[in-house]
Amino acid sequence: MVVTELGYMGLGVSDLGAWKLFARDILGLEVVDDGSKESCFLRLDYWHHRIALHRDPSDDLAYLGFRVAGPEEFAAMQKQLGDAGIKFRVGSLEEAEERHVLELIKLSDPDGHPLEIFHGPHVRFAKPFHPGRGMHGKFVTGSGGMGHCIVRQRDPEAALRFYRALGMRGGVEYKFGSGPKALQLTFMHCNERDHSVAWGLGSPAKRLNHVMLEVDNLDDVGLTEQIVRNAKIPVHLSAGKHSNDHMYSFYFRSPSGFMIEYGFGARGATHQSEYFTEDFYGHKPEDGGF
Numbered sequence: 518m519v520v521t522e523l524g525y526m527g528l529g530v531s532d533l534g535a536w537k538l539f540a541r542d543i544l545g546l547e548v549v550d551d552g553s554k555e556s557c558f559l560r561l562d563y564w565h566h567r568i569a570l571h572r573d574p575s576d577d578l579a580y581l582g583f584r585v586a587g588p589e590e591f592a593a594m595q596k597q598l599g600d601a602g603i604k605f606r607v608g609s610l611e612e613a614e615e616r617h618v619l620e621l622i623k624l625s626d627p628d629g630h631p632l633e634i635f636h637g638p639h640v641r642f643a644k645p646f647h648p649g650r651g652m653h654g655k656f657v658t659g660s661g662g663m664g665h666c667i668v669r670q671r672d673p674e675a676a677l678r679f680y681r682a683l684g685m686r687g688g689v690e691y692k693f694g695s696g697p698k699a700l701q702l703t704f705m706h707c708n709e710r711d712h713s714v715a716w717g718l719g720s721p722a723k724r725l726n727h728v729m730l731e732v733d734n735l736d737d738v739g740l741t742e743q744i745v746r747n748a749k750i751p752v753h754l755s756a757g758k759h760s761n762d763h764m765y766s767f768y769f770r771s772p773s774g775f776m777i778e779y780g781f782g783a784r785g786a787t788h789q790s791e792y793f794t795e796d797f798y799g800h801k802p803e804d805g806g807f
């Protein structure tokens with residue numbers, strides 16, 4: 518039994534007002550504002566939402582939502598988790614409705630990041646995605662899910678066992694240095710996207726290092742970089758191309774401190790292990806680095 522995609526995520530943000538403007542004017546996301554002072558939803562495709570912002574001083578990841586195909590897989594995943602000795606609880610109807618899904622379970626990964634496994638997202642074909650500002654193309658989601666994220670994992674071996682228990686595959690894709698002290702970055706996939714979740718770098722103080730959003734037009738990466746630089750938002754990694762997913766992207770600071778990677782042109786998962794010691798080109802640290 519395999520999760521099929523990173524379907525949604527929740528972010529705890531201390532400045533909800535700044536985040537709404539950032540999401541709309543910088544990222545081009547659709548802000549769904551229902552008037553709540555405590556939360557709002559961000560859309561990037563036909564789904565009711567892909568990102569939920571919650572007013573919260575953490576300025577960090579609040580939860581990740583991984584999808585399974587349907588009710589049968591939802592039941593089978595619960596058995597699979599039980600067999601692996603992973604604790605979870607079934608969310609109430611109210612909790613499922615809060616996320617706009619039919620059913621969900623709640624659990625934590627080995628680093629303590631809250632996770633949800635759900636089926637049945639609310640998809641609104643009557644409400645086409647409307648970008649917050651002009652875009653040349655659209656966001657790449659579909660069966661590859663909403664994008665990817667890099668999270669802290671203080672016990673990488675435990676993390677690997679846990680995400681494998683969700684049916685994900687993957688391992689080391691970048692290796693810096695040699696011998697037992699080499700820095701190794703691990704990337705996990707569950708569909709054609711090279712990775713949906715990864716770990717091995719970032720600040721120990723934060724759960725989340727970055728969230729990647731992919732667009733289907735190179736000009737949207739160029740336009741977004743221009744908007745980011747004009748707004749004097751710190752760029753942490755210059756534009757460049759990754760060796761693992763072939764994403765042409767750049768990284769900049771969100772109002773919560775963690776980074777957004779905005780990219781185009783990724784290749785699909787190769788489904789065979791390979792490792793890299795550098796990127797194709799670019800991704801030069803700027804303004805505080807990675």
Ligand code: FE
Pocket residue numbers: 665667727729778
């Ligand atoms: Fe990335």
